[in-house]
Amino acid sequence: MKAQRIISRPSVFGWPILIGVLGVGGIVVGLLGEGVLDWLCWAGTGIALIPVGRVLSRRSSGRSETRDKG
Amino acid sequence: MKSGTIRAWHVVHKWTSLVCTVFLLMLCITGLPLIFHDEIDALAEGEPRVPAMATDTPLRSYDDMVTTAMRLNPGERPLFMSFYEDIPAVNVTTAKSAQPGDGEYTITAIDLRTAEPIGSSDEVGTVGMIMEVILRLHVDLFADLPGKLFLGFMGFLFLIATISGVVLYAPFMRKLDFATVRHDRSAQTRWLDWHNLLGIVTLAWVSIVGLTGVINTLSDPMFDFWRANQLAELIAPYKDLDPVPVEQFGSVHKALETARAAAPGTQPQFVAFPGTRFSSEHHFAVWMRGGTAATAELLTPALIDTKTGELTAMRTMPWYMLALRLSQPFHFGDYAGLPLKILWALLDIAAIIILWSGLKLWLGKRKERNSAARVSTQVLA
Numbered sequence: 001m002k003a004q005r006i007i008s009r010p011s012v013f014g015w016p017i018l019i020g021v022l023g024v025g026g027i028v029v030g031l032l033g034e035g036v037l038d039w040l041c042w043a044g045t046g047i048a049l050i051p052v053g054r055v056l057s058r059r060s061s062g063r064s065e066t067r068d069k070g
Numbered sequence: 071m072k073s074g075t076i077r078a079w080h081v082v083h084k085w086t087s088l089v090c091t092v093f094l095l096m097l098c099i100t101g102l103p104l105i106f107h108d109e110i111d112a113l114a115e116g117e118p119r120v121p122a123m124a125t126d127t128p129l130r131s132y133d134d135m136v137t138t139a140m141r142l143n144p145g146e147r148p149l150f151m152s153f154y155e156d157i158p159a160v161n162v163t164t165a166k167s168a169q170p171g172d173g174e175y176t177i178t179a180i181d182l183r184t185a186e187p188i189g190s191s192d193e194v195g196t197v198g199m200i201m202e203v204i205l206r207l208h209v210d211l212f213a214d215l216p217g218k219l220f221l222g223f224m225g226f227l228f229l230i231a232t233i234s235g236v237v238l239y240a241p242f243m244r245k246l247d248f249a250t251v252r253h254d255r256s257a258q259t260r261w262l263d264w265h266n267l268l269g270i271v272t273l274a275w276v277s278i279v280g281l282t283g284v285i286n287t288l289s290d291p292m293f294d295f296w297r298a299n300q301l302a303e304l305i306a307p308y309k310d311l312d313p314v315p316v317e318q319f320g321s322v323h324k325a326l327e328t329a330r331a332a333a334p335g336t337q338p339q340f341v342a343f344p345g346t347r348f349s350s351e352h353h354f355a356v357w358m359r360g361g362t363a364a365t366a367e368l369l370t371p372a373l374i375d376t377k378t379g380e381l382t383a384m385r386t387m388p389w390y391m392l393a394l395r396l397s398q399p400f401h402f403g404d405y406a407g408l409p410l411k412i413l414w415a416l417l418d419i420a421a422i423i424i425l426w427s428g429l430k431l432w433l434g435k436r437k438e439r440n441s442a443a444r445v446s447t448q449v450l451a
Binding site: 012013014015016019020021023024027030031032033034037038041042045046048049051052054055059 | 239240243244248249251253267268270271272273274275278362363364367396399400405406407409410413414416417420
């Protein structure tokens with residue numbers, strides 16, 4: 001029997017890659033100095049929490065999250 | 071991706087996660103208070119305070135600090151001297167032997183202007199003891215090196231679970247928008263969506279903290295390797311000489327001046343006295359750190375002959391020791407103030423939810439499978 005091939009869109013990783021790159025950049029940049037670099041560090045490290053906050057705020061405002069593409 | 075490949079990755083994800091989850095949960099939970107250990111220690115015990123004096127008050131010799139520590143701890147020997155960045159004081163560590171066990175040493179904070187003590191590790195209160203227990207659980211499960219290596223292996227499994235989780239993320243999310251949580255579906259689906267969302271957005275942080283945690287568990291073997299190779303090379307001319315007795319230790323003040331002169335632009339991080347793990351039997355090892363934020367984590371030991379006070383050798387650390395050194399701030403998140411610590415704590419809580427949701431998903435599937443099996447047995451009967 002021929003194995004079923006599941007094709008995933010490259011866009012699945014679009015946002016995660018952006019968040020990951022900014023996250024690593026933020027974590028690293030904080031070690032290089034203070035002042036503006038600290039702010040960049042906090043922004044980069046904290047960016048991962050934005051989508052979580054968005055989901056939580058949507059949930060509290062009662063909007064449905066289900067948007068299946070299939 | 072072929073469905074067979076997905077199944078294989080799923081097996082890898084399931085079993086690597088299941089094996090390490092309990093330990094990772096323990097690490098994440100104990101890690102939470104440890105992120106704020108500076109603040110907790112300061113609140114509970116209070117930072118050593120130096121009395122107000124004129125800013126141009128001259129500093130006493132570092133040898134006076136050792137003399138004070140020895141007077142306060144008779145029968146002990148000096149092991150380390152470390153330096154405060156924000157107050158004119160040093161910590162002198164003393165113990166009965168050169169390489170004492172955990173808790174078998176005393177740390178005395180001494181004012182550099184008066185050579186008078188301003189605090190001691192003997193004064194640790196209940197909170198300090200609780201933090202010590204949490205730290206030991208987090209670092210080695212009270213099992214020293216075997217405990218560290220075991221936790222390192224758990225961390226390694228966690229990294230594999232993370233990689234396999236990323237591989238599985240694509241097929242699971244192919245029909246969904248990024249950051250979708252289907253609140254109108256079953257609890258199992260909601261947990262899966264939260265697991266996927268938190269897992270993918272915290273991937274960078276989890277990977278860095280996990281990898282640096284694994285590297286930290288290897289600190290003892292790495293340090294022993296450095297001692298056996300690099301340090302052995304540096305002190306080869308001394309290898310046939312008898313260890314220098316404590317009474318014959320020379321001036322640590324002079325050793326510090328020599329090290330500072332040999333490495334301009336750097337600051338001493340700590341001094342390891344002869345006989346300790348961080349030095350040889352014949353040297354003060356003055357560990358110098360870079361003077362800028364970018365180089366502050368890079369340590370270079372300057373070996374000063376304890377009898378002559380002359381610089382014997384100075385060599386930058388090899389790559390594996392640099393990796394070890396850099397893995398500490400990246401694991402602790404203590405290098406960019408309180409906001410970074412708060413973010414570290416929030417991401418740690420996210421990691422706890424990832425682990426917990428993974429466990430719930432597995433238990434839920436098991437329950438479903440068991441009830442399906444019961445139904446088919448009843449039908450067949």
